[in-house]
Amino acid sequence: MNAATREKPFSLAKSRRTIQWLVVIGTIVLGLRHIMPGEASRGGSFDSFCAFGGIETLLPYLFSGHTLKSTNLLNFSVLLGTLGVSLVAGRAFCGWLCPLGAMQDFITDWTRNISGEARHIRGKESKSLLPLRLPASIDRPLRYAKYLVLALVLFASLYAAFPPLREFCPVRAFFGLKMTTLLWLTLVVFLAGSTLVERFWCKYFCPLGATLAIFNKISPVRLVADSHRCNNCGRCDIECSMGIEDVPGKLSDPECIRCLECLETCTRDNALALRVLKT
Numbered sequence: 001m002n003a004a005t006r007e008k009p010f011s012l013a014k015s016r017r018t019i020q021w022l023v024v025i026g027t028i029v030l031g032l033r034h035i036m037p038g039e040a041s042r043g044g045s046f047d048s049f050c051a052f053g054g055i056e057t058l059l060p061y062l063f064s065g066h067t068l069k070s071t072n073l074l075n076f077s078v079l080l081g082t083l084g085v086s087l088v089a090g091r092a093f094c095g096w097l098c099p100l101g102a103m104q105d106f107i108t109d110w111t112r113n114i115s116g117e118a119r120h121i122r123g124k125e126s127k128s129l130l131p132l133r134l135p136a137s138i139d140r141p142l143r144y145a146k147y148l149v150l151a152l153v154l155f156a157s158l159y160a161a162f163p164p165l166r167e168f169c170p171v172r173a174f175f176g177l178k179m180t181t182l183l184w185l186t187l188v189v190f191l192a193g194s195t196l197v198e199r200f201w202c203k204y205f206c207p208l209g210a211t212l213a214i215f216n217k218i219s220p221v222r223l224v225a226d227s228h229r230c231n232n233c234g235r236c237d238i239e240c241s242m243g244i245e246d247v248p249g250k251l252s253d254p255e256c257i258r259c260l261e262c263l264e265t266c267t268r269d270n271a272l273a274l275r276v277l278k279t
C-alpha cells in the first residue's frame with residue numbers, strides 16, 4: 001500500500017445502506033399501521049410523522065392556533081428532531097435518515113445493475129447507461145426549483161385545509177398505502193425521474209431538502225479537505241450522488257447531503273476528514 005493511502009477500518013457505505021434499510025422498513029411498518037382499522041386511536045395519521053408536515057402546518061398554526069387537517073403537534077416534534085440533526089451535522093438527515101432519499105439510492109443501485117454495470121467499482125466512471133447526469137445548462141437552474149416549491153407550499157399553506165403537498169407527496173405514494181390517482185401519478189413520475197437521474201427528487205424538487213440546505217453552512221460537524229494531501233484525482237466527484245463538481249472545494253455546498261461517499265472513496269490519507277469545527 002502507498003504510504004499516502006489508507007485501509008478503511010469499516011465501510012461507511014455499508015453502514016449507511018444498513019441504516020437506510022432500517023429507516024425504510026420502519027416507514028413501511030408505519031404505513032401498514034395506518035391502514036389497520038382504528039387508525040385514529042393509534043396516535044395520529046401517517047402524515048403526522050412527517051418533518052415537512054411541520055413546515056406545512058407552521059404558518060397556519062402561528063396565525064390561527066390550529067394545525068392543518070391530518071397534521072398535529074407531533075409534526076413539530078419530528079421537525080425539531082430533524083432540525084436538531086441538521087444543526088449538528090448539516091444535511092446528514094438526507095444522506096442517512098430520509099426514507100425517500102434511501103429509496104432513490106436503492107433505485108440508482110438497481111438501475112446501474114440493470115443498465116450495464118455488473119459490479120460497481122469505486123472511483124471509476126460508471127459504464128452503465130443509467131442514471132444520466134444532466135448537462136449543467138439544465139441541471140444548475142433546475143436545482144433552484146426546490147426553493148420555489150418550498151415558497152409555493154408555504155404560501156399555499158395559509159389558505160389550505162390539508163398540507164398543500166399532501167396529494168403529490170412521494171413519501172405517501174411509496175409508504176402511505178392509501179393511493180389516489182394523483183399519488184399513483186406522483187409515484188410514476190418519481191420512479192421514472194429517479195431511474196433517469198440519481199437523487200432526482202432531492203436535487204430538484206424536495207422542499208424539505210431546500211429547508212435543510214442552509215445548515216450545511218453552519219453545522220459544526222463537517223467534511224474538510226486538505227489541499228496538501230489531495231491530488232485532485234476526481235474519485236470523489238465521480239462518487240458524489242448529488243453530482244457536486246470539485247467536491248474537495250465545495251464541502252459546505254448546500255447540495256451536499258453528508259452521505260460521506262466521497263470520504264469512503266478517497267484513498268489518500270486524510271485528504272478528506274470529518275471534523276468538529278470550533279465556533
Ligand code: SF4
Nearest residue numbers: 094098101202206209
Ligand atoms: S432532499 Fe428531501 S427527499 Fe431527499 S433526502 Fe433530503 S429530505 Fe429526503
Ligand code: SF4
Nearest residue numbers: 230231233234236266
Ligand atoms: S479528496 Fe481524495 S478522492 Fe477527492 S480528489 Fe482529492 S484525493 Fe481524490
Ligand code: SF4
Nearest residue numbers: 240256257259260262
Ligand atoms: S460531497 Fe461527499 S458527502 Fe456531500 S453529497 Fe457529495 S459524496 Fe456525499
